[in-house]
Amino acid sequence: MFETVAIVGPGLIGGSMGMALRTRGLARHVVGIGRRRKSLSNALEVGAIDAATLDVAEGVQEAELVVLATPIGTFAALMAEIAPAMKPGAVLTDVASTKTEVVETISACLQDRPDIIYVPAHPMAGSERRGPLAANEDLFEGAVCIITPLADTYPEDKSRVTDMWEALGCRVVSMTPQGHDRAVARISHVPHLSAAALINSLEEADMRVCGSGLIDTTRVASGPPSVWLDICLTNRKEIAEALENYITELQELVEALESNNVDRLREALRTAKERRDGLRARGEPRRERT
């Protein structure tokens, strides 16, 4: 599928991509680009990449596909090095969890490189762990990958990125960057903040008697704060709005409890179960949860 792929940031997501591209024979050569020697040597060791370099320009120059898999906050600075170094007509993708601001930032950095094909993507997979040692070649198996192609992208170029994600096991869905950010605020960002708020509202003594419900419900709150801060800051408006809706839903439960409104409580619990069971029926990700 690709001769050479460059992965900028071969951590959990980038490293899992590298592993899957290699073991599935989708890339002949995977170059990992990072800032820390230790992290790159871990990525080499687990088989996420074939070669490693600290030099961004050198790392991307031979690649037909460059994957930007670092935290969002690093994109502008990295793109200043990546954009001039990329091969003519090469494909660029990113795996960021927010899209509107990210697409603007990256597109601006590509102004002098109209030949580069940029197809933004967001694989909805991950875990609260990070780094190449958490990488897993089946991470994307059964997951959804949202792509947010630019208006002027040719269908065949879109297909190159779509085909790759499908080959990694994803179901690919296409949205606008704005539609993505609105949906993902509800699907991913509010769940994260709800878990963070849940754990922050516990008292110290509670921590000693928690059960499996709390453990599962708050798992995502162990995710890296710096990554989640970037997500919050680049999708503030949509997250705030979705959080407000969530709070309204919770306030209705408080009212139902206070007024002893049995029917309303029963209905909320019943609807939630029905919808959650529906989620499962559509297939929970098959990979092992870490």
Place this chain on the structure above:
Amino acid sequence: MFETVAIVGPGLIGGSMGMALRTRGLARHVVGIGRRRKSLSNALEVGAIDAATLDVAEGVQEAELVVLATPIGTFAALMAEIAPAMKPGAVLTDVASTKTEVVETISACLQDRPDIIYVPAHPMAGSERRGPLAANEDLFEGAVCIITPLADTYPEDKSRVTDMWEALGCRVVSMTPQGHDRAVARISHVPHLSAAALINSLEEADMRVCGSGLIDTTRVASGPPSVWLDICLTNRKEIAEALENYITELQELVEALESNNVDRLREALRTAKERRDGLRARGEPRRERT
């Protein structure tokens, strides 16, 4: 440990207790009492019980330990049959998720049986599944079990129930019924309602693009609505109060997002991660999650 144990309602919790009591040699004979033949035959088949009966009085009459493991809403009616039939000096325990109202109800039913030793318990284990086919002999391994002994219970009687839960793998913590209900509102009931509200606030289209974060965060919402309705109705005041605190926490996040308060967002995410990692360090339940 016990010659005969009667389990009223050998479903997920009761059935898992029966299995564990049998396989660990803690009971020589486990009688299952239920309302439906099918459910009892399933409990027999999976090895949760040795014998089954639809007759409550008959089922409990030989037992030194009677475990009430049915939904809270059935307790008063069942106790009218159980109380007169129990063996002199036998031990009664329940596994309900709320305690203040439950202890009042059961104690009232035991007014004519001062010889019966009632030690209320709440094993903090479970899953969103139910019924004897979901039972698992290691369900309690590594879990916390809260007991809420009455003021006049002799220490040696308390020990009989404590020792049993410890033998099933639990860490036993003692609280007042009121202290239990307040803590568990935060630890278990609010997480459940937060998951229900989360899933209820999604739009239909969102359900097709969910990731593993949402799957984990909302798992508990698949729990049986009737069980959770009972829990809500018997712990209304504490749950409403804990939900209000949770909403306040969420509103602070909305404010931080709207005012672009980076420090406050970073601090909330950092604290949540630190506390959630602390939960893990104390040991997540070792059993397999279903």
